[in-house]
Amino acid sequence: xxxxxxxxxxxxxxxxxxxxxxxxxxxxxxxxxxxxxxxxxxxxxxxxxxxxxxxxxxxxxxxxxxxxxxxxxxxxxxxxxxxxxxxxxxxxxxxxxxxxxxxxxxxxxxxxxxxxxxxxxxxxxxxxxxxxxxxxxxxxxxxxxxxxxxxxxxxxxxxxxxxxxxxxxxxxxxxxxxxxxxxxxxxxxxxxxxxxxxxxxxxxxxxxxxxxxxxxxxxxxxxxxxxxxxxxxxxxxxxxxxxxxxxxxxxxxxxxxxxxxxxxxxxxxxxxxxxxxxxxxxxxxxxxxxxxxxxxxxxxxxxxxxxxxxxxxxxxxxxxxxxxxxxxxxxxxxxxxxxxxxxxxxxxxxxxxxxxxxxxxxxxxxxxxxxxxxxxxxxxxxxxxxxxxxxxxxxxxxxxxxxxxxxxxxxxxxxxxxx
Ligand code: F6P
Numbered sequence: 001x002x003x004x005x006x007x008x009x010x011x012x013x014x015x016x017x018x019x020x021x022x023x024x025x026x027x028x029x030x031x032x033x034x035x036x037x038x039x040x041x042x043x044x045x046x047x048x049x050x051x052x053x054x055x056x057x058x059x060x061x062x063x064x065x066x067x068x069x070x071x072x073x074x075x076x077x078x079x080x081x082x083x084x085x086x087x088x089x090x091x092x093x094x095x096x097x098x099x100x101x102x103x104x105x106x107x108x109x110x111x112x113x114x115x116x117x118x119x120x121x122x123x124x125x126x127x128x129x130x131x132x133x134x135x136x137x138x139x140x141x142x143x144x145x146x147x148x149x150x151x152x153x154x155x156x157x158x159x160x161x162x163x164x165x166x167x168x169x170x171x172x173x174x175x176x177x178x179x180x181x182x183x184x185x186x187x188x189x190x191x192x193x194x195x196x197x198x199x200x201x202x203x204x205x206x207x208x209x210x211x212x213x214x215x216x217x218x219x220x221x222x223x224x225x226x227x228x229x230x231x232x233x234x235x236x237x238x239x240x241x242x243x244x245x246x247x248x249x250x251x252x253x254x255x256x257x258x259x260x261x262x263x264x265x266x267x268x269x270x271x272x273x274x275x276x277x278x279x280x281x282x283x284x285x286x287x288x289x290x291x292x293x294x295x296x297x298x299x300x301x302x303x304x305x306x307x308x309x310x311x312x313x314x315x316x317x318x319x320x321x322x323x324x325x326x327x328x329x330x331x332x333x334x335x336x337x338x339x340x341x342x343x344x345x346x347x348x349x350x351x352x353x354x355x356x357x358x359x360x361x362x363x364x365x366x367x368x369x370x371x372x373x374x375x376x377x378x379x380x381x382x383x384x385x386x387x388x389x390x391x392x393x394x395x396x397x398x399x400x401x402x403x404x405x406x407x408x409x410x411x412x413x414x415x416x417x418x419x
Contacts, residue, residue, distance in 0.1 A: 006036045006037050006109060006333075007037070007038060007107040007108065007109045008037060008038055008039040008040070008041060008106055008107050008108050008109065008110075009028070009032040009037045009039070009040045009041070009108065009109065009110040009111075009112065009332075010040075010042075010043060010050070010055065010103065010106060010108050010110070010111050010112070011025060011029070011040065011041070011042055011043070011058070011079075011111075011112040011113075011114065012042070012043035012046040012047060012049070012050065012079065012112075012113050012114070013025065013043075013046060013077035013078070013079050013081050013113075013114045013144075014046040014077075014081055014082055014084070014113060014114065014115035014118075014119035014122065015081060015083060015115045015116040015118055015119045015144070015145060016081070016116070016145065016146065016147075016193075016307060017075065017076040017077045017081055017307055017308065018075075018144055018145065018146050018157070018158025018159075018161065018162065018307050019075045019158065019161040019162065019165075019307065019308065019309060019310045019312075019313045019317070019318075020144070020158045020160075020161055020313065020317050020318050020320075020321035021076075021077055021078075021114055021144045021157070021158060021321070022071045022072060022074045022075070022076075022078045022410075023071070023072040023157070023318045023322045023325070024114050024142050024144060024157055024321045024322065024324055024325035024328075025042070025058075025078055025079065025114065025325060026062065026068045026071045026072050026322055026325065027321065027322035027323060027324065027325025027326040027327075027328075027329075028040070028112050028114070028142065028325040028326070028328060028329050029058050029062050029068075029325075030068065030322075030325075030326065031325070031326035031329040031330060031333075032110070032329050033059075035329065035330070035333050037109070037110070038107075039057055039059065040057075040058040041055045041056065041057060041058065041106060041108070042055060042056050042057075042058045042061070042078075042079040043055050043079060044056065044079055044080050044418060045079070045080040045081060045082045046079075046080070046081055046082035046084060046113070046115075046119070046122075047084050047099070047113070047122050048082040048084040049079075049080065049082065050099060050102060051084075051095070051098065051099060051102075053102065054418070055106075056079070056415075056418070060412070061078075061410070061412050061415065062410075067410055069401070070408060070409060070410040071410045072318055072321075072322060072398070073310050073313070073318075073398060073400055073401060073407065073408075073409070074310065074409040074410045075307070075308040075309070075310040075409070076308060078410065080419040083118065083271045083272050083273060084272055085118070085121065085272040085273055086121065086122055086125045086126070088125070089125065089128065089129055089132065096125075096126075096133075099126070100129070100130075100135055100137070103135075103137055104135075108137055109136070109137060109138065109332075110137070110138050110140070110329065110332040110333065111126065111138070111139045111140075111332075112140055112141075112142055112325075112328050112329060112332065113139070113140075113141050113142065114141075114144050114325070114328075115141065115142075115143075115144055115145075116143070116144060116145035116147065116149070116150060117145070117149065117150055117151075117363065117364060117365055117366060117367060118273045118364075118365065119141070119144075120141045120150070120340055120363050120364040120365070121273075121364040123139050123140065123141040123338065123340065123360045123364070124338065124360045124361055124364040126139045127139040127337045127338030127360065128338070130337060131338075137337075138332040138333075138335065138336060139332070139337050139338060140328045140329075140331050140332040140336055140337065140339050140340065140341070140357070141328065141339070141340035141341070141360050141363070142324055142325055142328040142340070142341055143156045143324060143340060143341060143342065143343075144156060144157050144158050144321070145159070146158045146159055146161075146162035146193060146194070146200060146306065146307045147159070147193065147194045147197055147199065147200065148194075148197065148199035148200065148368075149194070149195070149196070149197035149199065149367045149368050149369070150363060150366075150368060151362065151363045151366040151368045152340075152358045152362060152363055153340075153341075153342035153343050153344075153363075154342070154343045154344060154345040154353065155345075155393055156343075157317060157320055157321035157343075158307070158317065158321070159199060159200070159393065160314040160316055160317030160320070160393035160394050161309070161310075161312070161313040161314045161317045161318070161394075162193075162200055162203070162306045162307055162309075163199075163200065163203035163206065163314075163390055163393060163394050164203075164206075164312055164313070164314045164317075164394035165302075165305070165306050165309040165312045166200060166201075166203045166204055166206070166302065166306055167203055167204065167205075167206025167207050167394065168206075168207075169302065169306075170190060170204045170206075170207040170214075170215055170245070170247060171207035171209070171212050171214075173188060173190065173300065174207060174212055174213070174214070174215065174243075174245050175212070177243030177244075177245055178243060181242060182242070182295070182296045184238070184293070184294060184295040184296070185238040185241070185242045185243065185295050185296070186242070186243050186244070186295055186296040186297065186298065187234050187237075187238070187244045187286070187289045187295060187296075187297050187298075188243065188244065188245045188246070188297070188298045188300065189247075189248060189282040189286050189289070189297065189298070189299050189300070190204065190215070190245065190246070190247045190248070190282060190300045190301075190302065191248055191249075191250055191279075191280075191281050191282035191283075191299065191300065191301045191302065191303075192204065192247055192248070192249055192250065192302055192306065193249075193250055193278075193302065193303070193306055194221070194249050195221075195250065195251045195275065195278060196221050196251050196367055196369070197221065197222070197251075197368065197369050197370060198218075198220025198222050198249050198251075198370045198375070198382075199370055199390075200249070201219070201220050201221075201247050201248065201249040202218060202220060202370060202374075202375075202382040202386050202390070203390055203394075204218050204247035205218060205381065205382050205386065206387070206390065206391070206394065215245045215246060215247045216237050216241075216246055217233055217237070217247070217380040217381065218246070218247045218248075218380060218381050218382060219247070219248045219249060219252050219379070219380065220249055220252070220370060220375055220379070220382075221249045221251035221252050221253060222370050222372060222375060223375060223379035224253065224254060224255040224379075225252040225253060225254055225260055226254070226255075227254070227288070231288070231289070231293070233380065234246070234289055234293060235293060238293070238295060248260075248281055248282060249281075250278035250281050251278055252281060259276065259278060259281075260281050260284060260285065261278055261279065261280045261281040261284055262276075263284060264283075264284040264287075279301065279303070280301075282299035282300060283299040283301070285299070286299040310398075310400060310407060310409075311400050311407055313397070313398045314393060314394045314395060314396060314397075314398075315395065315396025315397055315398050316351070316392065316394070316395050316396055317393060317394075318398045320343065320353070323355065324341050324343065324355060327341045327355040327357075328340075328341045331357045336357050338359065338360050338361065339357040339358060339360055340357065340358060340360045340363050341355050341356075341357055342355065342356055342357070342358045343355055344356055348388055348389070348391075348392055349392070351393075351395070370382070370386065373385070374386040374389070
């Protein structure tokens with residue numbers, strides 16, 4: 001029987017999408033229904049959409065078990081995402097009043113936000129305002145980011161699937177590199193997302209297996225980039241092999257803190273949290289290699305592909321994302337607010353993990369980097385500890401539901417027009 005005292009839930013998605021973020025959405029929805037909430041609203045484009053009065057009733061979208069399965073396999077943020085920084089409360093209290101008025105109109109008891117470190121800033125500020133204003137609404141964060149850089153959690157949903165795509169694609173690129181011979185050899189540079197943390201770039205090492213030597217070098221943003229040492233490395237490698245494959249993070253920077261991509265002008269775009277759009281590192285480095293060494297080069301930017309590759313999702317990741325969504329709802333239902341769900345690893349092999357909640361004030365806006373001792377001394381590869389850490393997170397597959405040879409996604413007529 002439904003608990004008549006429970007009213008409604010609202011959930012939003014924020015920041016860069018992942019292949020698993022919609023699985024968390026499905027987990028929030030399922031648990032809210034199971035725990036007796038009447039309606040589950042979805043903000044369109046996160047908090048920004050809510051401010052603009054844009055939301056949907058999720059039960060019109062997730063009507064059957066098949067819809068839920070399709071949602072788990074649908075990449076990108078189903079509800080639309082945003083990078084919207086709430087001002088500090090004292091800067092614009094009217095905005096907070098507007099948001100809370102809207103939440104009261106919708107009879108919201110629970111507010112769940114699925115996002116990364118910047119998005120947790122929203123949970124932090126809204127939960128603070130609830131305390132300040134005496135609101136009973138509970139605000140809980142559900143972790144998500146391919147960057148895997150959230151504090152206090154072992155890892156973040158979305159990372160495992162992106163890491164699996166990266167390991168797989170790097171291996172395919174290495175194999176491709178063997179096929180054609182060029183006079184002076186070739187250098188292939190692969191650019192991987194992750195901004196200031198190298199978790200994703202390090203996952204390139206997953207290509208290394210019995211049948212593959214793996215990439216020849218990996219450059220993470222945790223270590224200052226030295227162009228002269230990089231060029232020497234390329235020259236030395238080309239003496240030994242015809243095809244050299246190097247993975248670089250989009251966020252590699254020189255000792256003065258300047259992103260390598262900025263040497264080429266970079267892209268001017270900066271988001272609401274002050275993050276510069278990082279792109280063009282691989283192509284810049286390829287130009288330098290071609291100029292200085294004179295060999296063939298190829299720049300490959302994984303870009304959107306690494307976070308949208310649902311066809312290569314990790315089963316562990318998709319299932320955990322669903323569970324973490326459920327755990328966020330459960331925590332709020334049981335009275336938590338101003339918290340984020342974290343994943344705690346119990347063992348690597350067999351892989352076992354559970355969830356708990358931690359204070360979002362200790363998580364918001366922070367960045368968790370790859371420990372320096374998980375990177376080799378010369379800074380050009382990750383160690384076996386890194387591989388032991390990431391390997392369990394990429395296990396298993398989630399078969400896409402194929403229609404006419406192409407994966408099917410959750411699609412409700414007219415919905416895309418609202419986004
Ligand atoms: O925040 C996740 C992330 O994927 C970062 O790794 C990357 O720098 C950024 O998003 C790219 O965002 P956008 O697609 O908005 O340029």
